[in-house]
Amino acid sequence: MVGELAGNYSAVVLMFGFAAAAMAPALFVSRMVSPRKRSNPVKFLPMECGQVPSGEGRTHFMMQYYPYILMFVVFDVMAIFLYAWGSSLFELPKSATLPMIGFLGIMFGAMAFALYQSGRRRIW
Amino acid sequence: MSVIAPDFRLSGFIRSILDNAFWALLLANLVGIPAIMMVLFYIEMPVINGELLTPFLAFTWLADPSRILPIVHAFMATDLFRVMAFPGFGFAALIAAGTIFVERKLLAKLQLRVGPFYCGKIEGILQLMGDGLKLISKEIIIPAKADKPIFWVAPVIFVATAAAFVALIPVAPGWVVADVDLGLIAVFAVIGFFPIITILSAWSANSKFPFIGGIRALFQMVSFEIPLILSLLGVVILTGTLNLSEIAASQSVFPWIIFLPVGAVVFFTTMLAELERIPFDLPEAESEIVAGWLTEFSGMMYGLVQLGTYLKLYAFAALFVVLFLGGWHGPMVVPPFPEEILTEGIVMGPVTAKIPGLPLFTQEMLNGTLWFVLKTVGVIFFILLPRGVFPRIRIDMLLNLGWSKLIGLAFVNIFIALGLLYAGVLGPGGMLPQ
Numbered sequence A: 001m002v003g004e005l006a007g008n009y010s011a012v013v014l015m016f017g018f019a020a021a022a023m024a025p026a027l028f029v030s031r032m033v034s035p036r037k038r039s040n041p042v043k044f045l046p047m048e049c050g051q052v053p054s055g056e057g058r059t060h061f062m063m064q065y066y067p068y069i070l071m072f073v074v075f076d077v078m079a080i081f082l083y084a085w086g087s088s089l090f091e092l093p094k095s096a097t098l099p100m101i102g103f104l105g106i107m108f109g110a111m112a113f114a115l116y117q118s119g120r121r122r123i124w
Numbered sequence B: 001m002s003v004i005a006p007d008f009r010l011s012g013f014i015r016s017i018l019d020n021a022f023w024a025l026l027l028a029n030l031v032g033i034p035a036i037m038m039v040l041f042y043i044e045m046p047v048i049n050g051e052l053l054t055p056f057l058a059f060t061w062l063a064d065p066s067r068i069l070p071i072v073h074a075f076m077a078t079d080l081f082r083v084m085a086f087p088g089f090g091f092a093a094l095i096a097a098g099t100i101f102v103e104r105k106l107l108a109k110l111q112l113r114v115g116p117f118y119c120g121k122i123e124g125i126l127q128l129m130g131d132g133l134k135l136i137s138k139e140i141i142i143p144a145k146a147d148k149p150i151f152w153v154a155p156v157i158f159v160a161t162a163a164a165f166v167a168l169i170p171v172a173p174g175w176v177v178a179d180v181d182l183g184l185i186a187v188f189a190v191i192g193f194f195p196i197i198t199i200l201s202a203w204s205a206n207s208k209f210p211f212i213g214g215i216r217a218l219f220q221m222v223s224f225e226i227p228l229i230l231s232l233l234g235v236v237i238l239t240g241t242l243n244l245s246e247i248a249a250s251q252s253v254f255p256w257i258i259f260l261p262v263g264a265v266v267f268f269t270t271m272l273a274e275l276e277r278i279p280f281d282l283p284e285a286e287s288e289i290v291a292g293w294l295t296e297f298s299g300m301m302y303g304l305v306q307l308g309t310y311l312k313l314y315a316f317a318a319l320f321v322v323l324f325l326g327g328w329h330g331p332m333v334v335p336p337f338p339e340e341i342l343t344e345g346i347v348m349g350p351v352t353a354k355i356p357g358l359p360l361f362t363q364e365m366l367n368g369t370l371w372f373v374l375k376t377v378g379v380i381f382f383i384l385l386p387r388g389v390f391p392r393i394r395i396d397m398l399l400n401l402g403w404s405k406l407i408g409l410a411f412v413n414i415f416i417a418l419g420l421l422y423a424g425v426l427g428p429g430g431m432l433p434q
Helices: A002-008 A011-031 A066-087 A094-119 B009-043 B055-059 B065-076 B078-085 B090-111 B127-137 B148-166 B183-191 B191-203 B209-230 B233-239 B243-248 B263-274 B299-325 B339-343 B363-388 B393-422
Strands: none
Touching: A002 A011, A011 A094, A011 B078, A011 B090, A011 B127, A011 B148, A011 B299, A066 A094, A066 B209, A066 B233, A094 B393, B009 B191, B065 B078, B078 B090, B078 B243, B090 B148, B090 B299, B090 B363, B127 B299, B148 B183, B148 B191, B148 B299, B183 B191, B183 B209, B183 B243, B191 B209, B209 B233, B209 B263, B209 B393, B233 B243, B233 B393, B243 B299, B263 B299, B263 B363, B263 B393, B299 B363, B363 B393
């Protein structure tokens, strides 16, 4: 039964594999057709608009929006859990919706609080 | 006047073509055909005309008219055909190529540029071919300190993930590559891979602009994933299923966009952000960070990333059609096939070859595909249009829009759906038919 369920998804994997197998030769053909000149080492430097690149390529880069990533970790899971409720709503009694609305209210309130905190730049 | 190739000789050119044709034929006969025979030997073959298909019969299928159509029918029923051709990769790649062609022309017209109208004299009809030849014949340059395996693999994985997304989209009744019960959740799972691929390729390039672009892409896709997920919950509440084919089939009378316009607007906006299109093209902002996470990709690697992007665009537009615009439903416009074609076959010219079973597809499938493609092309047009009209917005405005406004509207949409269900308008035993 479990294998049957997983077997349904084999077509997705097949499509993934087919696309990879069909597209990888394009890179090899391009490599064969196109010119390859290794005369100039400057050519292989990272692009920095004509300047000689300075410093490391993989630097620490402060985006200043880190709280949004933390919020994503919490609320993405919540959003997926809501689907378990939404897809079986026809079978549930109507009284089962009230606690769910309470849950939605708690999560929505928590999200508003997190958004407010993420706006206060000086505390993080 | 400069001469491109001073020692060019027509005779030498023709000889090289003949040489290449000779070697190609020789290799096909000595290696290609035996290899196909060997592969066919291990594949489970169907029964055609009351006899089991052997590799020899399969290989000489063109020689016998009575065997052609049954073999084609048997092949069309396989998973391989669905993956390669019709609802799968071939169909999606065709629409993606058409989208690239139309987008170049449309934007050139909107911005009064004449570039894309040169190639091929008549309105630049060869532009797409020119683009392809240019991309495949350009040198692939890899930055010196790049992480080479990841950098090479990232474009291929990007195309493959976009193709896995396409696999979940039902095009016509019964015509879907992977008909899974949790189709919508599978779609979310596949969408979740795109930020990872983007940040990996950006990190592997060892360059500053791709890195900044990759981080921007991560923030943007991650922030808009929650409104994307929440905006589709309304449709699931009203249909009670996660299977995309069943969701499309449930809209035979009216599409869900009539009852859930808020959800449709939220989904469309998040779709633009997930596709990194203007006004949300921060990860590729040309005027700020060169080309964002695509800066170090050159030649065919860039071409593959573009193909993946447009496959993804088709898949998102098709998902919008399936969820909100009624999928394949539409008035029947394909005329019914004459009865004698179905039973007797077509009588062709002086040779009266009677080939029954000629219309390879049923009337419903052709009609469904026609309406699906028409709606998808319409949605794709509305995705392309902002690129010629809107400016780019700032990243703090983007995050504010995604987290405050769109999530709020998505919650409103959930309560609209719940209200429609509990007021007895829709759902099982509702006032309106479904």
